[in-house]
Amino acid sequence: MKLDEAKDKFIQQWGSLGSNWGINRTMAQIHALFLITEELLSAEDVMETLKISRGNANMNIRTLIDWGLVYKEYQSGERKEFFRGEKDIWKVTQRVMRTRQRQELDPMINVLAQLQTVESDKKNKKEVEAFTKQIKSIKSFADLADRSLTKISGSEENWFLKTFMRFMK
Amino acid sequence: MKLDEAKDKFIQQWGSLGSNWGINRTMAQIHALFLITEELLSAEDVMETLKISRGNANMNIRTLIDWGLVYKEYQSGERKEFFRGEKDIWKVTQRVMRTRQRQELDPMINVLAQLQTVESDKKNKKEVEAFTKQIKSIKSFADLADRSLTKISGSEENWFLKTFMRFMK
DNA sequence: CTATACTTTCAGTAATTAATGAAAGTTTGT
């Protein structure tokens, strides 16, 4: 396979992976491009390579920066902004975990906490008990996931690999 | 909060969580309904509770069965099918992991394997090396994730909790 | 201060994804 073909294939596959996981295809493709590009890229470069509009490129690069997957850098002598992708796949994973934990797990946990107290009367006592029990069990699980993610996404790769490999044996 | 209000809130929240993770809102809502319903439900029940069409209910219940999150059961004396949701949140997690591993991680790993061999000529030698190195590093990570998921999704909750809690300490 | 080089926003539009419901298919009881 030729290099350009391989790069394109990687970008497409990463894009489709992203879109299956609720991350828009273009954002995932831009991220893929940054993952396999050593050099700094400008918004223009991204637009041209992926054939997307200025607005689209700008918005998604911005989101990638928010997620901590892309960094803004300045080239001396150049007026425009350049960007560099985080290459370390372990760091990438940690940052994706963190972002999604904040955006999705934490709100879920809040709602679950609220749902633990439901009014009960003589008519539906049994039903309320069953509901509350199930919500509590989901909440416990979500709390465990939350603590785990916090620990994992704050840990060094070395620690993680060492301990995790032992765990997985 | 009233019970019905709480149930509805749970269904909505689970639906929105799902849709953020690339699972269609209705499928996630049906799943939520099954998670908090002790009794058997018919397709009709689901249609009425969630105000969705017959086709929609049927297709998504089917997918939930494929994922192993809902079971088909027959009521004696009744001609129509009834369904029961898997309540154990640990099992639910394992099955979601398994399904997504099959549907998304495995294809990604296959593509990464292909991308490891890229033709090189004197002009782009350096570039090809850098690309291959990065792909290899992503592939190793994906392989680790794959092995971990296989192990976790085949393990007992007890084993998992015991070992994982030690790991997380 | 002002012209230029850039970045950001956002209303309108396009593309994608999901839902409907009627028709076709299947199963079961008599």
Added chain:
DNA sequence: ACAAACTTTCATTAATTACTGAAAGTATAG
């Protein structure tokens, strides 16, 4: 074998989500 009771499919329609591009906004150099 037939009819009733139910399930599945799928073409059409609706809803959602993402993209474009022009206009507005901002920063910098001279």
